[in-house]
Amino acid sequence: MTTYSLLAPRVPYRPEQLLPYAALTQWSDAYRIWQGQALLNDPFQDFTYAAACGFRVPTGTGVTLMPLRHPHQAAIQAHSLAVASGHPVVAGFGPGAASFQASLLGAPYRSQLGAVREYVTVLRGLLEKGEVDHVGEYFTCRAELAPVPRPPVEIGLGVLRPRMARLAGEIADVAITWLTPAAYVREVVVPALRAGAEAAGRPMPRVVVMVPLALAAPDRDPVELAGVSSTGHTMLPHYADMLRRSGIETSTQDPRGNAGALLSGGAFLYGDKAELAARLQEFADAGADEIVLNVTGVHLKYGERASLTELEALLSAVAR
Template sequence: MSTYSVLVPFAPPRPEQILPFAALTQWSGAHRLWQGQALASDPHQTFAYAAASGFRVPVGTGVTLMPFRHPYDAALHMQTLAVTMGHSVVAGFGPGAAALQRNLLGAPYASQLGAVRDYLTIVRELLEKGSVAYRGEHFSCRSELPMMPRPPIETGVGVLRPGMARLAGEVADVAITWLTPAPYLREVVVPALREGAAAAGRPVPRLVAIVPLALSGPGRDAAELALAGNAGHLSMPHYRDMLRRSGIDTDPADPGRGARALVEGRAFLFGETAELAARLGEFQDAGVDDVVLNVTGVWARYGSRAALSELETVLGAVA
């Protein structure tokens, strides 16, 4: 049975703006509060602010980008966050786009999969054993992280394509997807996760799907909302490739057509409450363990009050 969680649908420029979403998570049937990588605010800091304000809930980063910090610093942040929240943490990481790597590091990683393997190995060793002695092609670390009593921390990796899914099966506790249709998860991602886990002789990682959606209603246009929440993703080569593999054709020169394709291919869900609940059930049937409700398009078009109302309505139907 899948759990249902909530994504903070924007990058809070002020930490207090996360509080209504933390409160919804604490007081509803939501399993966990998620925040993606943001440039306006760091998710570790906004989560800590929520805890200090009285909203201590399970949280997840889906995902923070590896070029921004060394894996030792990432492990330290996650341990501190788990102690601060008093609840379990999913520490999700991803390499980011090649352009971001070039801009921050001077060049892209020579191997995306190799960089992720190095990074997660270091983070996991530090969090599970308190020490690491690892030399990789992209990241190396020989150090200790003082262990302390804390809730569990699961290491996760952002997954879009089968190569990263197989790697997640080998080295991660959680695979985190974004904008991935349910049939693609069932037919491509889940088999690759199982293949990687079998090769490494370890359990299959839990699967988290961050699913963009919106309720239908007067004056609402599905493609407009899909574009409002996903315009950036439609311009990124690795997202376009994943969508192509799932049967959704997009063109960065025509984002409107791409947004319509997201709706038609059910990468973006749109409909009445009962219809959305049925479509979300398809993710459970595909093998998803935690379905994260993503109303970034609603927030961008109508603001926080509408986004909170949308989340409350959908949670009431599924959680």
């Protein structure tokens, strides 16, 4: 059965700004609260703060960028959050754009897939076995993480294109997509995940899809909302390549055209509650195990009250 979760639609520069969304997760049918990467805050710390304030819910990072932390530190943070919250954690990671890697590391990873494989090797050794002895091209870690009782920590990978999806099938617990149309999930992501899992002789990872969307209203411009929500992603080469593979052409010179293309291509959803519920079911039918409602565009355009109201309405539309 597909579950529905929510993405915190803001970057909280003070941790208490996350609390309304943590509260909504606790008091509604939402399964989990997610945060993406931000450079003003740390999602592991924000979620721990929310737990300390009494909002103890399942959490997910979708995704934290690898250059920002060594996998040993990532394992400690994921472990600590699970202990503090008392709930399962999806610790999702990804290499980020090559330009971001260069800005922090001096040069991009020579092999994106190789760096990801090593990162997960260290994480899994520490989180599951309590120790790791790994010397690699990108990461070295000879360390222990004392086993103590805690809820599960699943290792997630950000997945956009077939090769990363196949690698996730081999080594990850969760595959996390962002801005991927339902047809692309069905025809590209899931088959690659399955192939990787079969090659490794393991179960296929759970599929989590982050879906940007907005409810239709007379005073709303869907192209504007799609642009506010996702223009930044369409300017990144790895997102542009994924969108092109899904049949959506974008350009670094035409942000509004990109937003319109996201709408027409099913990467940003817009409609009334019944229409959106049907469109979200397409993701479930495509193989998504967890659908994350992303109303960032609504929040940035209309504010917090509107985004909370939007999430409540959407959750009621998909509640079973």
